[in-house]
Amino acid sequence: MNRTPTILVAGFGTMTGAIVEGWLRAGLDPASVTACGPSPKPVPPGMRFVTGVPEGEFDYLLLGMKPQKLAEAAPGLEPVAGPETVVLSVLAGIELSTLARLFPRAAGAVRVMPNLAAALGKSPVALLAQGLDERRREEVTELAAALGTAEWLADESQFELVTALAGSGPGFLYRFIDALAAGATRLGLDAGQAQRLAVQMVEGAAALAAQSSYSPAELARRVASPGGMTQKGLDVLDADEALVRLLTETLRAARDRGREMAGAAREEG
Numbered sequence: 001m002n003r004t005p006t007i008l009v010a011g012f013g014t015m016t017g018a019i020v021e022g023w024l025r026a027g028l029d030p031a032s033v034t035a036c037g038p039s040p041k042p043v044p045p046g047m048r049f050v051t052g053v054p055e056g057e058f059d060y061l062l063l064g065m066k067p068q069k070l071a072e073a074a075p076g077l078e079p080v081a082g083p084e085t086v087v088l089s090v091l092a093g094i095e096l097s098t099l100a101r102l103f104p105r106a107a108g109a110v111r112v113m114p115n116l117a118a119a120l121g122k123s124p125v126a127l128l129a130q131g132l133d134e135r136r137r138e139e140v141t142e143l144a145a146a147l148g149t150a151e152w153l154a155d156e157s158q159f160e161l162v163t164a165l166a167g168s169g170p171g172f173l174y175r176f177i178d179a180l181a182a183g184a185t186r187l188g189l190d191a192g193q194a195q196r197l198a199v200q201m202v203e204g205a206a207a208l209a210a211q212s213s214y215s216p217a218e219l220a221r222r223v224a225s226p227g228g229m230t231q232k233g234l235d236v237l238d239a240d241e242a243l244v245r246l247l248t249e250t251l252r253a254a255r256d257r258g259r260e261m262a263g264a265a266r267e268e269g
């Protein structure tokens with residue numbers, strides 16, 4: 001990065017905490033990050049927390065409160081979002097037009113959708129922007145890349161679906177891991193051992209999928225020896241496309257809730 005940008009995090013919670021952890025891990029100076037909110041929160045060494053809204057200008061205002069709290073918080077934050085400030089929002093279901101309405105003087109607005117693996121620099125980071133010049137777009141890409149893999153979207157209509165996949169996705173995967181362990185426990189394995197085996201298996205399998213030249217479908221085929229055990233299990237998941245149908249409905253439900261929240265925020269304007 002050509003400069004160390006100053007960042008105000010409004011709403012220092014689970015997600016923005018993971019983002020800041022990822023940035024610090026990537027070498028960002030903690031003194032360049034300030035967090036603010038209604039009540040004091042512990043922050044990493046070298047970083048500042050201000051109760052309320054601090055004075056001054058920041059290169060970025062990162063919004064991290066619950067989407068339903070934005071309308072209440074925005075008027076107090078607007079004074080810090082001047083013509084040099086880019087608003088970054090991880091808020092599910094808050095559209096660029098809502099951000100532009102609430103922060104009309106800002107240099108631009110970016111929807112950023114990571115997940116909690118941002119803390120490890122291993123999150124996909126979906127991005128969609130309005131009003132950014134090329135220099136700020138490059139800087140935003142670098143800030144996102146420090147958290148994992150930056151992925152610019154061209155079309156806001158896909159954003160809630162991408163949120164369901166990349167943002168909510170870890171929640172679904174954790175449920176899957178839990179279900180694997182629960183299934184093994186029901187079949188007789190010790191619960192703690194089942195959970196350890198399931199987590200270690202997923203860690204290795206995901207790492208392999210991420211670096212392999214084979215697609216996940218091909219990797220599954222390579223695990224399943226013809227006439228062997230894995231194929232019998234896959235047959236259960238594949239019967240009537242059971243798993244694909246279940247996950248399509250899972251993503252649809254999450255996406256539709258995002259659209260609902262977007263509609264509610266639009267109507268508040």
Ligand SMILES: NC(=O)C1=CN([C@@H]2O[C@H](COP(=O)(O)OP(=O)(O)OC[C@H]3O[C@@H](n4cnc5c(N)ncnc54)[C@H](O)[C@@H]3O)[C@@H](O)[C@H]2O)C=CC1
Pocket residue numbers: 010011012013014015016036037038039041064065066067069072073090091092113114115116167168
């Ligand atoms: N948890 C996750 O995995 C992900 C969350 N997100 C988004 O991140 C946002 C926050 O979610 P979490 O971190 O899970 O929630 P959280 O409850 O952990 O964090 C929210 C923070 O906002 C603060 N806050 C409340 N009212 C405020 C106000 N008026 N001004 C400033 N700060 C205020 C709270 O004190 C809290 O620290 C949501 O909008 C969500 O859509 C996005 C992607 C993934």
Ligand SMILES: O=C(O)[C@@H]1CCC=N1
Pocket residue numbers: 092163167168
């Ligand atoms: O559950 C939510 O609404 C947020 C969005 C993605 C992950 N958590």
